Amino acid sequence: ALIKSGIARTVLLVGSDVHTSLMPFSERTWEALYQPETGPLEPEEFEWNSQFRHLLVLFGDGAGAMVFRAHTADDGRGILGSRMLGDGNHKDILYVPGGGSGHRPFVSHEQIKAAATVPVMDGRAVFKLAVTRMPEVTRELLGEHGYGVDDLDLLIMHQANLRINEAAAKMLGLAPEKVFNNIQKYGNTTSATLPLCFHEARSEGKAQPGDLVSFTALGAGLHWGSVLMRV
Known part of the structure; x- marks a missing residue:
């Protein structure tokens, strides 16, 4: 929209997240991880981290x-x-209780100690919605522009769960070679997943100039959406 309206001619879009710093680990836990010579954790602390x-x-x-x-x-x-959609009725199946504008300070030692920076997730509910909503919005956007699933050269999905992506691709009837995943290498990097995937897909020759590529994601809120691009 910024480019089409003439407000901008060049836009840099960045997706970046660091999760390790928000893990509910004490200083002693990090010490044990990176300085094993300091000895093992006490049983109570190991049990708390392991949960x-x-x-x-x-x-x-x-x-x-x-x-x-x-x-x-x-x-x-x-x-x-x-195309972007949302449904607040599902807000409780995926959220982070701590951090953000609802807290002052945004993040504190108390929040981390209470594990308030760890996501709360109903995995089954997220799975059921993701494998239906992402295919739906992908089909809808393709249809708006006169395309069908068969016209797609590549589908890139948010890398939250490989089983979700495999099921969503199956719902769309896409062959495995038309879907790109890299969660097996990096895990869920949240806002970084789509640009990381697109970079690797191009590097591996799976997104060529002229190809029709669809991006789709689902996340907390609950919200989901799709972007259609001709490379």
Whole structure:
């Protein structure tokens, strides 16, 4: 919109998140991780840290960026459209209780000690919504621009869960070679997942000039959306 309206000719879009610093680990825990010669953790502290393992192993630190420039050539390339939807009725199935504008200071030692920076997630509920909403919004946006799923050259989804992405691709009827994932390498880097995936897809020759690429994501709120681009 900024480019089409003439407000900007070049836009730098950045997605970046660091999760390790918000893990509910004490100074002693970090010391044990990076200075093993200091000895093992006390049983109580090890048990407290371990209760969040099922969530913390899902996330990774990452950053990605994309540059968009004004394009006057009539070749159909660029961002074709986007669609964003949300439903606050599902706000309690995925959220972070601590941090953000609802707290002063935004993050404190007390919040980290209370594990308020660890996401609260109903995995089954998120799975059910993700495998329906992401395919739905992808189809809708394609249809708005006169395309169908068969016209897609590549689908890039938010890298939260490989099973979700595999199920969503199956719902769309897409062959595995038309879907790009890298969660197996980095985990869920949240806002960095889409630019990281697109960079790697281009580097591996899976997103060529002229290809029709769809991006889709679902996250806390609950919100979900899609962007359609001709590379």
